[in-house]
Amino acid sequence: MIKADILNILRSKSTVLTFKEILIASGEKRPDLLRRRLNYYVQQGELYSIRRGLYAKNKNYDRLELATKILIPAYVSFETVLAEAGVIFQYYKTIFVATYKTREIECDGQPYSFRQIKDDILMNPAGVENKGNYLAATKERAFLDVLYLNKGYYCDNLSALDFEKVNKLLPIYNNKRMVQKVKQYFEKFQEEL
Template sequence: MFSSQKTKDSLILSLYKAKETVFRLRDVALITGDSDVLSLSKKLNYQVKNGKLLNIRKGIYAKPNYSKEELICILYSPSYISLDYVLQKAGVVFQYDSQLTAVSYLSREIEIENQSYRYRKIKGRILANPAGVIRQQNISMASPERAFLDMLYLEKNYHFDNIASLSQDMVLALLPIYETKTLTKHVTHLFEQHGHQ
């Protein structure tokens, strides 16, 4: 019994020491070095029952103070945070929305613990291109310029409040990812309209 308790405690200590706050079962296996999935699952469920971990969804566990940005990147993978969420943080759009938005291989909207997460489907070749996507820990987030292009690619008539904060050079460097002349013309028009050269 004592040995079993010690194992469960070492599991939670390993997870609490980790920089990540959200874990898939395979992540926990890598962190702990325990490849026995059934045993690991039982240990994790024990920690959930004791309130030391949250079971967010089947096979996804989190520390009580988990990062919502990290969660959106793990729920559906591959994906990266983009669109409204990034544009709002960068001051490109002013209207506040608490929803976290990402692009992925599917479109889906879910709510977890009163937080809304929205995924928009984008072509695989665009999703797989890492240019303009910053990865830190378990979080992949588009630069404001990449989020701007993602949004225009998905919604041609989207209204931007302040594109002056975007680097025109960076936007133009990222444009080839999308392989569409229509988007290139639209971006050029928007920059001309807002006084960019």
């Protein structure tokens, strides 16, 4: 990998790059040599090493993009999406991510909470949007993800949800308890109108 290769990689739209992405983009055949070169670019200040195997162009990388590259496959969901959509009013510094295993990680002072969801739910693209450099659940999908993992959950603003979309996404989870819970939330929403 020569200097021009790293500059081409840095021109990509991604703010966070995995070692594997750089390996493929560079065409380098020897991973050990690429690691040494990446370490050199980190020392020269041309790359920023976030954690092992994850690099950024600089310290101003997209934290949500990083969240979906620490564990793959993954998408931003749960309280992160619900708070942004105004469904809950509680502020969380933590970024919540749906993935294949549960783990808590702090990276560059930013806490990340990875929550395990069954593979058939995780891999279903319904209600998951491409935000450019990362995937994120719609507010309806995030609502259902939260209900899937929590038996009792309080939502501050149910009017922010489209219950028609919620009901369309509900079969993904194949869960009778969730059907009852969504029905209760919908009844509560109707009472508030």
